[in-house]
Amino acid sequence: MPASPRPTIVDVARAAGVSKSLVSAALRGEAGVSAASRERIQNAADRLGYRTNGWAQRLVSGRSDLVGVLLTDLRNEYHTDIVNGIEDAAHEAGFGVILSHGRRDRTLLRGRLQSLIDLGVDAIIAVTGHLDATDLAPAASRVPLVVVGRPESVPDNAGWVRNDDERGARLAVAHLRGLGHERIGFAYGSARPASRARRDVYRSLVADPREFDDVRSLFSDESGLTAVFAANDRIAANVLGHAADRGIRVPEGLSVIGYDNTELAGLLRPALTSVDQPRGAMGTAAMTQVLAMLGASPPERLIVPPTLVVRGSTGAVRG
Numbered sequence: 001m002p003a004s005p006r007p008t009i010v011d012v013a014r015a016a017g018v019s020k021s022l023v024s025a026a027l028r029g030e031a032g033v034s035a036a037s038r039e040r041i042q043n044a045a046d047r048l049g050y051r052t053n054g055w056a057q058r059l060v061s062g063r064s065d066l067v068g069v070l071l072t073d074l075r076n077e078y079h080t081d082i083v084n085g086i087e088d089a090a091h092e093a094g095f096g097v098i099l100s101h102g103r104r105d106r107t108l109l110r111g112r113l114q115s116l117i118d119l120g121v122d123a124i125i126a127v128t129g130h131l132d133a134t135d136l137a138p139a140a141s142r143v144p145l146v147v148v149g150r151p152e153s154v155p156d157n158a159g160w161v162r163n164d165d166e167r168g169a170r171l172a173v174a175h176l177r178g179l180g181h182e183r184i185g186f187a188y189g190s191a192r193p194a195s196r197a198r199r200d201v202y203r204s205l206v207a208d209p210r211e212f213d214d215v216r217s218l219f220s221d222e223s224g225l226t227a228v229f230a231a232n233d234r235i236a237a238n239v240l241g242h243a244a245d246r247g248i249r250v251p252e253g254l255s256v257i258g259y260d261n262t263e264l265a266g267l268l269r270p271a272l273t274s275v276d277q278p279r280g281a282m283g284t285a286a287m288t289q290v291l292a293m294l295g296a297s298p299p300e301r302l303i304v305p306p307t308l309v310v311r312g313s314t315g316a317v318r319g
Contacts, residue, residue, distance in 0.1 A: 007048040015044040066096045067290060068116030070109065072128040072149075074101040077262040078232075078279060082127050082148055085283025093291055095122070106130050113139050123290040125283075129192050133158075144293035146286045150194040159289040159299035161282050165194050168275040168306040169201035172229050172257050175273070175308055177205070180317035181227040181255060185210045185218055187239055188231040195231045198259065202229055215239055219246055226254065226317050233258040233265050236272055240313065251315030261309050270312030277306050 009027075013020045018037060026033045026041040033041075044050075067090055071079045083099065090097050100116055102109030109131055116124055116139075123144040126136060133153040139145050146159035154160045176184050186202045186209065188195050203209045210225065212218050215238045218228060230236035236258030240250060248254050250270055258265055261276035282304055289300055 007050045009050070011048055012041065012045045012050050015048060016041045064120045064122050065094060066098055066119070066121045067287070068098045068100060068119065068121035068124045070100050070102060070113055070116060070124060070126045070128060072102055072109065072130050073104050074099070076234075077264065078260050078277070079127050081262070081279035082283040082286075085280035085285075086125055086287045087283075088280075089284045089287035093287070095287075102128065102130065104130065106135075110135055117142055123294060125286045125290060127283075127286075129194060144290055144299075146289050146293070146299070148282055148286045150192070150197070152193055157299060159286070159293060159301075161286045161289065161302045161304065163194070163277040163282070164303050164305050165197035166201050168259060168277070169198040169229075170205065171306065171308040172198075172259065172275050173202055173205045175310065175314065176227045176229065176255060176257060179227075179255065179314060182207065182317075183210075183225050184227045184229060185212055185223065185225045186229050186231070187212050187215055187218060187235050189213065189235050190231075198229075198231055215242055218242070219248070227314070228254065228256050230256065230258045233260045233262045233272060233274055236274070236313075237264060237268055240268055240270075240272070250313050252318065255314040255317075257314055265309070265311065268313070273311045273314040274309055275306050276309050278304055 009020055009023050013023045018041060022033065022037065023041050026038045069083060069086055073079055087097050098119065098121060100112040102112050109128060121143065124139055125146050125148060127148045129149040129151045132151050133155040136145060136158055137155040140155050140158040146161060147154050148161045150162045150165065184206050186199055188199060199211065218225060218239065219242060228239050230239055236256050239256050243250055243254055250256055258272045258274040261274040265272040265274040285302055293299060
């Protein structure tokens, strides 16, 4: 049986006994429509199941009321927590959000960025460190664009919200040294700018820095480490897993500290000490900046300070 045709504004006008133009004005919330007429029109629209054509209205107004959000990795809690902050702030401002996932592929990210422009979004928030100013500048010249994260470079015409990686690394190392640890290793999984910034601070604060891109090598007999600072929580979780496989108790035999303070940090056992990036607040700040830029304000650079959340994975060094 064929589906019933979708009701039109003409059907609503006929059912309410008014003109099509009056229906259009009433449904757009314009002034000049009496309360009685507005109620009669709304009742007719509800009865018929009529829904306004949002895209048509947006074409007329020249605005989509949509923000495109480009993500490096949808599976990563860091990114999804930022999206939550963006979505909450967007909803309060009357904007919808379109998500696009680049799967850690720079070529794919570039294509998805262009697709968001082609869709006609009013602004873009790029939650990625995998694109640089060369990739982002063309989009930033078309719509307001704010970057969340730490890419190699950001175009001058784009906004930027990022974590203070240097401060976070100082918090991590100072915590371990305050517990008496001197033989501290650094575990990393990439050479992205954020990881490099954390590594550089680690190098400056530890007398005998030892860096590992393979967690298994941390546990060689020669390492002699009493603590590990991991560049993110996922790497820290890997360290905890390898320690458990080798019968090394945490924190008695090895203290471990992560970065990001994702949900994973609280689920691990022992629960993971981690540097907290206020990811929801970063997403909210990015959306707030987008709204300001839509109102003709210039782009800004915002560096958000992290904090340290101490849990059971770190303890005093044992002799």
